[in-house]
Amino acid sequence: MREQARRFAAALAWLALVVAIALGAAGLVSATDHAPGTPARPELTWARDREVTAVLDGTSVRLAALADEVAALGVQARGALAALNGTNTDTVEAAIAEGDRVLDRVLSQSTALHVELARIPYLARSDTGLLVSGRVVARHAALAAALDGTAGLQDAWVRLTTGSVAAIRLSTLLSQHDTQVTDAAALGRAARYEDAIATIDEADATIEAARRLRNQLANTIDVTVLDAWLDRNATYDVALRGLYVAYARVGNRVTDELREAIAAEKAARENLPPDTRGLVVIMAEISRGGMSGAVIAIEETRGRLTAALAAAS
DSSP states (O other), X not given: OHHHHHHXXXXXXXXHHHHHHXXXXXXXXXXXXXXXXSTTOGGGTHHHHHHHHHHHHHHHHHHHHHHHHHHHHHHHHHHHHHXXXXXXXXXXXXXXXXXXXXXXXXXXXXXXXXXXXXXXTTTTSTTHHHHXXXXXXXHHHHHHHHHHGGGGHHHHHHHHHHHHHHHHHHHHHHHHHHHHXXXXXXXXXXXXXXXXXXXXXXXXXXXXXXXXXXXXXXXXXXXXXXXXXXXXXXXXXXXXXXXXXXXXXXXXXXXXXXXHHHHHHHHHHHTSOSSSXXXXXXXXXXXXXXXXXXXXXXXXXXXXXXXXHHHHO
């Protein structure tokens, strides 16, 4: 009886030992059985992480260069805006031309980077999470999102250049009109009245071209100052023509018609803008009509690129 009890106790102890060993082994397996791509099992994705990270490092360098190009585009945009406010059209044209070249480089680099990011291995598969770590996937996503942010740059630059072209065209027309009226006055002083009247006709055509441009600009800017500028100059053209018509009729005789024409020309001349401050206001209105927003959009794109690069690093 004692022998049976001893054997039973020994068997029971052996069974307990076996169960303990089994439970310990199960716990060890459970502790080490983690999915690839998690911090618990970095050795399962290490090689592929290293491969992808090397590519992303190169992409980050090129994306940083792209951010520098966007910053350069912003410099040209701000320069064009400042020059336009100062009515310096030559500087505006130079800034726009350089900005066009910078934008071409930005678009080319953006396209190349999009292709490069799309071709990185392991990141466009349904089992990506089993192949590379979440950290690498997140970095790739951040860089791709930053690059997508450059999509609106071309539209912003088009808005800026459209406003600049309109401003330059308008400035050219107003300057051309002033020159034509000055030439007409010189012809009138030389008693070449028919030539003077023909030159005023050219000035009238210039005013009409400016009014057509004004009608386009009215969709985006306040044209109150521009209207006053055009109306006063058009009124002076009428008065100056009337003066030379009267001189052509009466010759050297002083008649009531001539006196009235002289008085009308003097009144219209005194009502002309005294200086170029009105033109500065007109240019400023045009710059606010979409150009300022374009400059802001370019700066925001640069900011997104810089922030994404900082996060991805």
